[in-house]
Amino acid sequence: SNSIHVFGHANPVSYNPPSNSIFQLDQLLPNNITILYSERPEPKVSYIHVLNSQNERIDNNDFKIIGQDERGASVSLDSTKLSSGAYTISWLILSKDDGHITKGSYVFSITDPLSTTNTTTNETNKFIEKTIIDKVNLEFEIIPLTAGDINTFTVTLKNEMGKPIDNIKNVIMQVNNKEQNIGPIIANLKKVENGIYNTTGAYLSQEGQWNIKITVQRTGEYDLNHSFDIVVPSK
Secondary structure (H helix, E strand, O other), rough: HHOOOOOOOEEEEEEEEEEEOOOEEOOOOOOEEEEEEEOOOOOOEEEEEOOOOOOOOOOOOOOEEOOOOOOEEEEEEEEOOOOOOOEEEEEEEEEOOOOOOOEEEEEEEEEEOOOOOOOHOOOOEEEEEEEOOOOEEEEEEEEOOOOOOEEEEEEEEEEOOOOOOEEEEEEEEEEEEOOOEEEEEEOOOOOEOEEEEEEEEOOOOOOOOEEEEEEEEEHHHHHHHHEEEEEEEEO
């Protein structure tokens, strides 16, 4: 998806494992993280950190530059620390080519197929944010609102008469956790039907305060932007 290219400078071209991947505990788990960039990272400054839901580092702190064109970076994982839960990969790159620093994060998760608890049945634990921007009613919903869980994020857009908005090009969500220096994690929401867009993933990978920014790009009109903070509880 083109959702990663929001920032100019050294951008991630590909992630391995891919953003938002889901692994099962009884399958082959990733043993390293590799990110390919559009420019060459400077290894003295750049890093890739991998955190579990408890904010503990589970990488081996062995950042290295790979690839013939020196645009890849990788770090290996401590396999003894991989269990079910959400993992946040946060990276920072100083580009050797233009001297700029860029940073970002993405997530993958590991599920336990033997675990019988199904959190999605807990309908009470959900979050709704409503606002009106430029005469558009924006409703944002997270179910279930739980840290380190696979959550569903839904944006509903209607006009003053309650009719779905139909001139939408993209709905983009950015999440940041400033306390833990996570983010921005960027997701392009998919169209479900006119005026309704959603995405699923463990984007809120840890408990604590997160900032969420929704950007709605429209044809022939200004973007709609809405930013707010929420506190995400643990399981």
